Amino acid sequence: MTSLLSNLREHLQITPLDDDQVQVSFVLPSDLLFDYLHVLDSLTGLVKTVRNKVRLAKYSDSSADSFSTQARDRFYERVVSLYDLYRAQGLKRTVAIQRISSDLRVENHPWSTVDLVRTALNAAGRPGRLRGRIAGHK
Secondary structure, eight states: OHHHHHHHHHEEEEEESTTTTTTEEOOOOOOHHHHHHHHHHHHHHHHHHHHHHHHHHHHTTTTHHHHHHHHHHHHHHHHHHHHHHHTTTTTHHHHHHHHHHHHHHHTTTTOHHHHHHHHHHTTTOOOOOOOOTTTTTO
């Protein structure tokens, strides 16, 4: 059985394009297509998570100056305020978080991702449903 990596090496073609870009193409056996797509999906999620964690760590580092701490605190206050407003309007938690993220993206806010908004809510005392909690029990 040929491994996916060796198959990629044998059938990989790279074509230079304009503007420092390249076109990458390769041939896969049809039975490896879903495995390959799964690997790509996993890597995309991993890269996104690492990038978001690095961004969050950059702004919440304990050695950060007081300006960064004040900026983070203002961000938390704003996110909680918007969250309370959207929840009062009847939006579910997930939809409220997405709306807050969207509002921040319009302003090109550096902490506008859904993951960072959710993390800020948790840190500010607005956690979501606890994992393992039985529905209907508090």
